[in-house]
Amino acid sequence: MQQLTPPTRVLMGPGPSPVPASVLNALSKPTVGHLDPYFLQVMDEVREMLRQAFNTKNRLTFPMSGTGSAGMETCFVNLVEPGARVLVGVNGVFGTRMVEVAKRCGAEVTPCEQTWGRALSKEQLLKAADGKPFDILAVVHAETSTGVLQDLAPMREAANELGALLLVDAVTSLGGSHIDLDEHGVDAVYSGTQKCLSCPPGLAPISFSKNAEERLAARKQPVQSWYLDLSLIASYWGQARAYHHTAPINMMYGLHEALRLTLDEGLEDRVARHQRHSGALRAGLEAMGLTLVVPEDERLPQLTSVSIPEGVDDAKVRAQLLRDFGLEIGGGLGPLKGKTWRIGLMGAGATRNHVVTCLSSLYATLTAQGFSPKDEPLSAVADAYERSRPK
Amino acid sequence: MQQLTPPTRVLMGPGPSPVPASVLNALSKPTVGHLDPYFLQVMDEVREMLRQAFNTKNRLTFPMSGTGSAGMETCFVNLVEPGARVLVGVNGVFGTRMVEVAKRCGAEVTPCEQTWGRALSKEQLLKAADGKPFDILAVVHAETSTGVLQDLAPMREAANELGALLLVDAVTSLGGSHIDLDEHGVDAVYSGTQKCLSCPPGLAPISFSKNAEERLAARKQPVQSWYLDLSLIASYWGQARAYHHTAPINMMYGLHEALRLTLDEGLEDRVARHQRHSGALRAGLEAMGLTLVVPEDERLPQLTSVSIPEGVDDAKVRAQLLRDFGLEIGGGLGPLKGKTWRIGLMGAGATRNHVVTCLSSLYATLTAQGFSPKDEPLSAVADAYERSRPK
Numbered sequence: 048m049q050q051l052t053p054p055t056r057v058l059m060g061p062g063p064s065p066v067p068a069s070v071l072n073a074l075s076k077p078t079v080g081h082l083d084p085y086f087l088q089v090m091d092e093v094r095e096m097l098r099q100a101f102n103t104k105n106r107l108t109f110p111m112s113g114t115g116s117a118g119m120e121t122c123f124v125n126l127v128e129p130g131a132r133v134l135v136g137v138n139g140v141f142g143t144r145m146v147e148v149a150k151r152c153g154a155e156v157t158p159c160e161q162t163w164g165r166a167l168s169k170e171q172l173l174k175a176a177d178g179k180p181f182d183i184l185a186v187v188h189a190e191t192s193t194g195v196l197q198d199l200a201p202m203r204e205a206a207n208e209l210g211a212l213l214l215v216d217a218v219t220s221l222g223g224s225h226i227d228l229d230e231h232g233v234d235a236v237y238s239g240t241q242k243c244l245s246c247p248p249g250l251a252p253i254s255f256s257k258n259a260e261e262r263l264a265a266r267k268q269p270v271q272s273w274y275l276d277l278s279l280i281a282s283y284w285g286q287a288r289a290y291h292h293t294a295p296i297n298m299m300y301g302l303h304e305a306l307r308l309t310l311d312e313g314l315e316d317r318v319a320r321h322q323r324h325s326g327a328l329r330a331g332l333e334a335m336g337l338t339l340v341v342p343e344d345e346r347l348p349q350l351t352s353v354s355i356p357e358g359v360d361d362a363k364v365r366a367q368l369l370r371d372f373g374l375e376i377g378g379g380l381g382p383l384k385g386k387t388w389r390i391g392l393m394g395a396g397a398t399r400n401h402v403v404t405c406l407s408s409l410y411a412t413l414t415a416q417g418f419s420p421k422d423e424p425l426s427a428v429a430d431a432y433e434r435s436r437p438k
Numbered sequence: 439m440q441q442l443t444p445p446t447r448v449l450m451g452p453g454p455s456p457v458p459a460s461v462l463n464a465l466s467k468p469t470v471g472h473l474d475p476y477f478l479q480v481m482d483e484v485r486e487m488l489r490q491a492f493n494t495k496n497r498l499t500f501p502m503s504g505t506g507s508a509g510m511e512t513c514f515v516n517l518v519e520p521g522a523r524v525l526v527g528v529n530g531v532f533g534t535r536m537v538e539v540a541k542r543c544g545a546e547v548t549p550c551e552q553t554w555g556r557a558l559s560k561e562q563l564l565k566a567a568d569g570k571p572f573d574i575l576a577v578v579h580a581e582t583s584t585g586v587l588q589d590l591a592p593m594r595e596a597a598n599e600l601g602a603l604l605l606v607d608a609v610t611s612l613g614g615s616h617i618d619l620d621e622h623g624v625d626a627v628y629s630g631t632q633k634c635l636s637c638p639p640g641l642a643p644i645s646f647s648k649n650a651e652e653r654l655a656a657r658k659q660p661v662q663s664w665y666l667d668l669s670l671i672a673s674y675w676g677q678a679r680a681y682h683h684t685a686p687i688n689m690m691y692g693l694h695e696a697l698r699l700t701l702d703e704g705l706e707d708r709v710a711r712h713q714r715h716s717g718a719l720r721a722g723l724e725a726m727g728l729t730l731v732v733p734e735d736e737r738l739p740q741l742t743s744v745s746i747p748e749g750v751d752d753a754k755v756r757a758q759l760l761r762d763f764g765l766e767i768g769g770g771l772g773p774l775k776g777k778t779w780r781i782g783l784m785g786a787g788a789t790r791n792h793v794v795t796c797l798s799s800l801y802a803t804l805t806a807q808g809f810s811p812k813d814e815p816l817s818a819v820a821d822a823y824e825r826s827r828p829k
Contacts, residue, residue: 048483048698050460051691054476055468063687066469069441074688075466077446078457078638080766085445092439112640113504113665116683120665148664241684247469249503249640249686271662273539274504274511290771292507293632295640296454297465298689300442307439375471380681 056369059405060377061191061350062219063241063248064393066305070246073304074297081294089303090284090294096306097252100244100314101217101236102227107255107277109284110240110302112295115218118237118251120148121275122185122214125255125263126235129153131182134175134209136167136202140192140380141216145185152271157181163382164193164352166345169201176209184211189220191242192380194341194352194389196224199231206232212259218242221252222309223321223349223393234259240298243321243349245394246305249298253277309394321348323435324397328390330431331406335413336421340387349393352379354386359418361385367415372408402428447760450796451768452582452741453610454632454639455784457696461637464695465688472685480694481675481685487697488643491635491705492608492627493618498646498668500675501631501693503686506609509628509642511539512666513576513605516646516654517626520544522573525566525600527558527593531583531771532607536576543662548572554773555584555743557736560592564599572602580611582633583771585732585743585780587615590622597623603650609633612643613700614712614740614784625650631689634712634740636785637696640689644668700785712739714826715788719781721822722797726804727812731778740784743770745777750809752776758806763799793819 058065079086090109098108111121123145127133133154135145138161149156159175161167167186184206188197199215206213212234220226223243228236234256241248255263255277263277270276274292282289309317325348329339332353340352355361361378365388368374377389392401406424413420449456470477481500489499502512514536518524524545526536529552540547550566552558558577575597579588590606597604603625611617614634619627625647632639646654646668654668661667665683673680700708716739720730723744731743746752752769756779759765768780783792797815804811 048487048701050698051464051467051480051694053467053470053480053691056470056474058469058471060471062684063469063471071466071468071688073442075462076442076444077462078449078454078632079444079447080449080451080454081639083447083760083766089442089444096439113508114683114686117504117665120663144664151660151662151664239684241469247686247688248472248684249689269542271542272511272515273535273542274508292505293453293630293639295505295638295689297462297638297692298640298686300444301688303442307441310439369474375474 054373057372057374057401057404058396059391059401060375061389061391062393064243064245064391065396066245066247067308067395069308070301070304073300076300078296081296082288082290086296087288089299093299093303093306094284096310099310100221100306101254103229103254105228105254105256107260107281110250110252111275112292113251114248115237115239115251117275118239118253119145119216120272121251121253121277122235122237123148123152124270124272124275125277126183126212126214126259127152127154128266128268130155132180133183133185134159134172134181134211136161136172136186138165138167138193138195139163139187139190141187141190145216149185164195164340166195166197169205172205173208181209181211183214184209185214187216188226189217189224189347189349191219191350193383194347194350195345196347199233203232212262219347219349222317225318228254228256240302240305243394244305244309246301249295250302321392321397324392324399324402325349325351326435327428327431328392328402328405330427331402331424334422334424334427335410349391349397351390352387353390355388356418359413359416364412364416367412368408374405374408399432445764448763448765448792448795449787450782450792451766452780452782453630453784455634455636455782456787457636457638458699458786460699461692461695464691465638467691469687472687473679473681477687478679480690484690484694484697485675487701490701491612491697492645494620494645496619496645496647498651498672501641501643502666503683504642505639506628506630506642508666509630509644510536510607511663512642512644512668513626513628514539514543515661515663515666516668517574517603517605517650518543518545519657519659521546523571524574524576525550525563525572525602527552527563527577529556529558529584529586530554530578530581532578532581534772536607540576555586555731557586557588560596563596567600572600574605575600575602576605578607579617580608580615580738580740582610582741584774585738585741586736587738590624594623603653610738610740613708616709619645631693631696634785635696635700637692640686641693712783712788715783715790715793716740716742717826718819718822719783719793719796721818722793722815725813725815725818726801740782740788742781743778744781746779747809750804750807755803755807758803759799765796765799790823
């Protein structure tokens with residue numbers, strides 16, 4: 048068996064996103080113990096930076112030792128007891144997954160179905176609720192499977208009318224779209240590291256509001272997952288520093304550096320950067336005659352879904368992009384499999400070089416696969432950048 | 439916020455263990471996508487090396503995306519349905535934890551209590567079983583909280599008499615003690631990366647036998663954890679490569695390198711190395727007048743529990759070891775808290791330099807804290823090495 052020599056890819060799929068050199072470097076720093084005073088300080092700093100990134104004062108804010116899906120499970124296992132009533136907005140893979148996870152916690156789940164590629168409205172949710180109260184309303188802020196950005200304000204209003212806690216999937220929004228847990232009244236949120244934070248996958252930042260903490264404290268039954276039980280894990284992150292499990296030390300170094308870079312850039316500037324470059328990418332895609340899946344006012348800057356043109360072979364195009372250009376873009380999922388591509392501009396990947404690399408590679412590949420682009424994309428891209436130039 | 443500059447520690451606690459430079463370096467290699475053909479090959483190689491390290495042909499063999507405790511939970515959530523009868527050998531923290539985890543899966547748990555610091559016998563287990571059949575017998579191969587190595591052959595015999603699957607915690611034994619899943623008839627096993635494999639924490643290797651797979655396939659209810667559901671995860675590791683969650687790419691690079699180093703050394707040589715250095719450590723500790731907790735024939739080479747001498751302050755000694763020598767050793771847990779120290783010689787940490795560093799630091803610190811060691815330890819250490827010199 049040989050040592051690994053991974054290729055350098057241009058990561059423009061749905062995540063993992065490109066990882067800055069200083070984050071990769073942080074991963075390789077000397078491992079210390081999980082109760083070492085030095086590591087406890089790293090934990091404190093990570094928690095404080097996460098609170099800033101989430102715009103919250105929530106006490107229960109830290110990364111779980113698993114990937115984004117472990118974050119989703121954390122929110123449900125801690126807040127759901129058998130028989131709890133959960134309303135889930137379903138307009139993509141991750142809403143669908145929330146339904147499944149909530150059911151496995153014993154919840155009575157009501158899905159509110161919306162077309163994949165569209166956002167949810169307050170009215171749709173209230174209609175699905177049918178006048179009944181709910182314990183939890185769960186929605187996806189940034190649907191990575193379709194590229195939809197969900198406005199959270201009407202979701203909070205719906206939750207208020209239902210008497211529900213608001214649970215939000217922010218896997219692809221943290222560090223890329225504006226999110227303010229305290230302002231939006233989000234009660235439970237989970238995210239991942241490998242999207243707009245540009246850290247490798249492996250940790251799942253979560254945060255619980257005071258109301259969610261109270262719900263947790265009032266449980267009649269223990270949390271069904273010992274590994275994800277926040278009442279136990281909070282005591283490792285709190286004053287007691289009680290041993291629960293051995294934290295993923297080096298991944299925490301990586302997240303520390305990724306958060307440092309994120310906050311150093313500034314959250315607002317970072318959000319604006321994602322918007323600017325995705326605007327240019329879309330202009331280029333449309334110039335080539337490609338169709339975007341999501342209506343303009345519901346588009347997620349960091350992930351753009353584009354329809355695969357009639358007669359073009361999904362797998363062949365993506366294989367050629369990877370082979371000839373080292374470029375990864377994502378395929379569609381679920382009902383969109385074979386019908387869409389998903390192009391990510393996340394974190395360190397939201398740059399002009401990424402936009403141009405993607406468009407030029409796609410232009411060459413589509414042409415080679417028999418599709419004739421309408422126009423070359425570069426002039427539309429230049430125009431878009433000119434229009435969006437920061438004042 | 440500044441970039442991290444972690445100190446270089448001498449890691450001789452219960453894990454994490456010292457990480458070789460090439461493993462740290464592997465962590466920092468370029469991130470690729472979780473469906474990238476290159477990464478799929480990394481997964482295949484990791485799985486093949488894990489099978490070798492576990493001595494098994496089990497199809498279901500791979501690392502879970504969490505730490506060792508997630509591995510424990512994986513075994514229980516997949517094999518237990520509500521009402522399942524589980525007999526657990528409890529002689530330390532991790533047996534205690536298995537009881538808790540099994541209960542949260544709805545199991546009817548019968549604990550078989552044994553003094554902390556002692557191994558379990560077949561007779562004790564059968565007595566606790568009281569003539570009743572069981573679905574699962576769960577035991578800890580290497581109890582990290584006490585330093586006991588459990589002989590697995592009588593455990594398999596007990597499981598046979600009970601009609602039970604044998605579930606084994608191998609967190610601290612994999613790569614340090616002989617383990618042969620197929621020979622020992624182990625049906626489900628979990629481990630961690632941060633012990634005798636000398637990789638940072640963050641992944642949990644597991645393996646399920648054919649019998650365990652059949653139990654999983656015959657379930658009436660879905661696995662309560664979506665994140666740890668092996669029937670779903672197996673399809674990402676199998677031909678389908680179906681997306682389940684985004685694998686922790688860089689951690690997998692690290693595990694690949696750690697397994698490569700482990701197998702390159704050879705499992706038998708590695709086990710012998712752990713025995714040789716722990717023999718020398720013990721000789722030195724006893725020369726200084728310290729008492730070992732575990733009887734000689736039940737001792738775990740990679741973790742030695744030593745009684746804290748009367749009048750010596752646990753916290754002060756460990757703080758001075760860390761401050762003056764950068765040396766981490768572990769404190770006792772549960773009923774042994776404040777009563778024992780736990781000294782690890784795991785993976786890359788099982789070397790003569792570690793033994794001598796630990797003994798000399800402990801000698802100086804104990805003396806400074808008012809305890810008079812019986813003898814200097816170095817001559818006993820030299821004798822032990824002489825006696826154990828490989829032929």
